Amino acid sequence: MGKRYAYVDCFEEIKQIPFGNPLIKFCGDKTIRKHSIKKFPNTIEDISYGSVPGFYIRIPVIKPTKQEDEDYITSIIQAFNQHLINYDIDILILDDALKRYRRQFNMSISDGGILGVLYINEVIEEAKKRIHKPYKDIRYVIVDGASTDTEYVLDHAAYDMNTLTLVTETPSRYESKLADIYDECGLAVQVKGKGLRQQIDGDIIIHCNKDNDKLYYCYQDNGILIDFVSSEEVLLQTKIKRKDLAIIHKFEPNYLEQKWNADILLGIILNSDRVLKNMYVHGYRYNVKDRIDKALNKYPIKFELKLF
Numbered sequence: 062m063g064k065r066y067a068y069v070d071c072f073e074e075i076k077q078i079p080f081g082n083p084l085i086k087f088c089g090d091k092t093i094r095k096h097s098i099k100k101f102p103n104t105i106e107d108i109s110y111g112s113v114p115g116f117y118i119r120i121p122v123i124k125p126t127k128q129e130d131e132d133y134i135t136s137i138i139q140a141f142n143q144h145l146i147n148y149d150i151d152i153l154i155l156d157d158a159l160k161r162y163r164r165q166f167n168m169s170i171s172d173g174g175i176l177g178v179l180y181i182n183e184v185i186e187e188a189k190k191r192i193h194k195p196y197k198d199i200r201y202v203i204v205d206g207a208s209t210d211t212e213y214v215l216d217h218a219a220y221d222m223n224t225l226t227l228v229t230e231t232p233s234r235y236e237s238k239l240a241d242i243y244d245e246c247g248l249a250v251q252v253k254g255k256g257l258r259q260q261i262d263g264d265i266i267i268h269c270n271k272d273n274d275k276l277y278y279c280y281q282d283n284g285i286l287i288d289f290v291s292s293e294e295v296l297l298q299t300k301i302k303r304k305d306l307a308i309i310h311k312f313e314p315n316y317l318e319q320k321w322n323a324d325i326l327l328g329i330i331l332n333s334d335r336v337l338k339n340m341y342v343h344g345y346r347y348n349v350k351d352r353i354d355k356a357l358n359k360y361p362i363k364f365e366l367k368l369f
Contacts, residue, residue: 066332072123103118115332142165142166171325171331177312181287183362201264204267210290220245311369316361334359
């Protein structure tokens with residue numbers, strides 16, 4: 062049997078934790094924690110989403126997690142990492158209570174927001190319905206970042222745009238790609254730097270930069286910002302400073318005629334397809350675009366966008 066995905070969850074109450082010694086749960090917190098770290102009680106069950114088998118694992122952490130529990134939770138995650146070798150797991154899907162600790166897990170973590178990047182054309186189509194002008198007159202902006210998301214968006218979405226501005230600190234990196242776009246579809250992409258005093262005109266802004274660069278001060282009024290990469294803190298700051306912007310950073314994916322949790326859906330897709338898993342882990346490479354497109358075609362997904 063091939064590798065599986067695993068949904069990692071917490072417990073709601075101490076009495077749910079399967080301690081080998083049932084009397085442990087009547088001890089004090091300090092004793093319980095020492096026992097949990099040493100013995101690492103957990104539960105693992107078989108699950109299936111979309112006919113793809115996986116695991117459901119609960120680790121001895123009580124939710125909601127508290128700031129004062131950080132050291133204990135870190136120790137439990139370290140113990141979990143040591144136990145991972147016992148399971149044939151390919152990717153982890155974390156419960157919301159554990160997402161703040163994602164960097165401590167020794168395995169790829171499914172981030173459902175990346176679905177919005179992978180299916181950027183479908184997301185843009187939904188965003189266009191919220192712009193009150195002919196589609197041919199819609200102006201687009203792509204804000205470059207350190208990842209390969211910008212290259213992916215250019216390869217998959219730019220050819221359907223009539224007006225596009227690329228905001229980047231490294232324009233030389235895109236010279237060849239922008240030349241190819243011009244040769245193939247006649248789109249002359251305007252390139253701008255990231256100066257904070259310039260106006261950036263665009264009805265739809267696709268944000269591919271994880272840094273808090275405060276470019277939101279430069280965006281035109283009443284635009285739509287598509288941002289699946291920034292943290293919740295950055296998005297909240299953006300919304301506070303620019304209340305006129307409609308921010309798309311969450312969505313409900315529909316697949317196989319039902320709504321999905323985006324983290325779970327991405328997890329089973331990555332678990333099922335090595336090409337997409339390789340891109341997720343190592344970044345986008347233009348020379349495998351056709352293979353990526355072929356892989357995505359196997360998963361027809363529709364999106365219901367959520368405005369922030």
